[in-house]
Amino acid sequence: MKEFHRPEALYSTFPRKGGADPEATHYCPGCGHGIIHKLLGEVIDELGVGERTVLISPVGCSVFAYYYFNAGNIQAAHGRAPAVATGVKRARPDSIVISYQGDGDLAAIGGNNILQAANRGENMTVVFVNNAIYGMTGGQLAPTSPLGMKTTTTPEGREFEEYGSPMRVAELLAPLDGVSLSSRHALINAGEIIKTKKALKKAIKYQMEGKGFSLVEILSQCPTGWKVDPVESLHWVEEHMLKVFPLGTYKDEPRQRPTPPHPADYEPALIDRVIHAGTSANGRGKAHEPVRPVTLPLGIRAAGFGGQGILLLGEMLAKAGLAEGLSVTWLPSYGPEMRGGTANCSVVISDTPVGNPIVDQPNLLLALNRPSLERFEPMMQPGGVVIYDSSLIDVGPTRSDLTAIAIPATKIADELGTAKVANVVMLGACMELLAFPSQSERDPLLQSISRDEKMLEANRLALKGGMEAARAAAAPAR
């Protein structure tokens, strides 16, 4: 005796959806998505893969699939679900990856994505919900709209001469060598609904067995977009869609797929560090040691007036990191607001590859004028370090969670005969605090600025002056 209850793979309430009815879906009355969600949920339950399923949501009405499925979920950019699914499956071969896409998403903007994923024979399952229209945006023509169909963008009906014929995706993909299963189903009656469920189950089983790419196309009713009531929408499918999109299996040739030649070799924590190298303090190393008060990865912002050598300072810091055998990026900011005003750059120094060169939340700020300090102080990570030119900035940072190090850089430089080397004084202060690069690496760094003997000597003295000043500034904290 069988009972029928909500599958475990679907949540009982939808707190992420919120609103007045967190137990009801956002779908319109009679929408096929709800039916397909339920079928997919049952299949996930029956195959016992809920714990390792990752659903890739598209753009379209089912963009919110993550409200409903008790599974992993990534919401992809429009049409890019197969690419995201590829990444997930290759990185996590044990996961069950389901790309859930509508016809606007899959057949229009994502046309190339689905072709390439199918052609590569990615071991994934694509659920293609074809309702012949753009539902979410108000009923525009889709690649799958039948000839003659009136939509908001074809008020006189789709004409071949202007828009071509409806695209038959199941037939289109079937001949590709990478495709194991390609079939089309509908929700028009109980028998077809059960066939749809069986196809979904077969597709996911193929994936579990490493048998490659499956596409299950489902003709799904959109009563709102078609401007008919839900029961009429079933007749609409029969009348307008079945002729154009015959139901059936276009290919069923499961083949064992070889493992991709370059199996993913990574730890999720590494990805996190790479992406957030410039924005988070999750690096290793001891925080707030006097000589190295900031931890790797370092997200540095150097800022000051144009002409103070800010970009060069950032570049030298990056080179110092390179000399230490670390990964670095240097990104100058050329925003229009910089004209005649302030200059700044982002530097990331990390012991892992750097994925994001933009430093939104610095943990080290080098401020060479007051506007720079005022602009970047609020962005600092808690516990960050601010090195500021105290000869130009009379009031240091106000946040109590930051370590402030006052270096009279311009004054030191001026005493050496040229205020131009204030940036090298700051560089010296940084090197002292970071404890790199080693002594032998410092001179080659300065020589890369200038080989002119007089200039090189000034830079050597400036570097030394900055290091001494930093040591003096850090001393009281001990």
Place this chain on the structure above:
Amino acid sequence: MSNSHHRRFNVEFHEDLCKGCGLCVHMCPHHVLVQSERLNRRGFHPAEYVGEGCTGCGICFHTCPEPSGIDVEPHSPTSA
């Protein structure tokens, strides 16, 4: 079939989730579901079970687009 056979299963509607689409009523092979004259909290005419004739086929469950809209289970004297 005896009357007792017809009462072996029960269709339980979660009325406030029903959007009144009528697909379950349309697809029920035994014609034992109807759309109520009443309005639910959300302003729809919810589907309801006439009280007997359900064979537990589950078609209404599968046609209902709401995940928790319908339960089909063996009839027990305590269920409605």
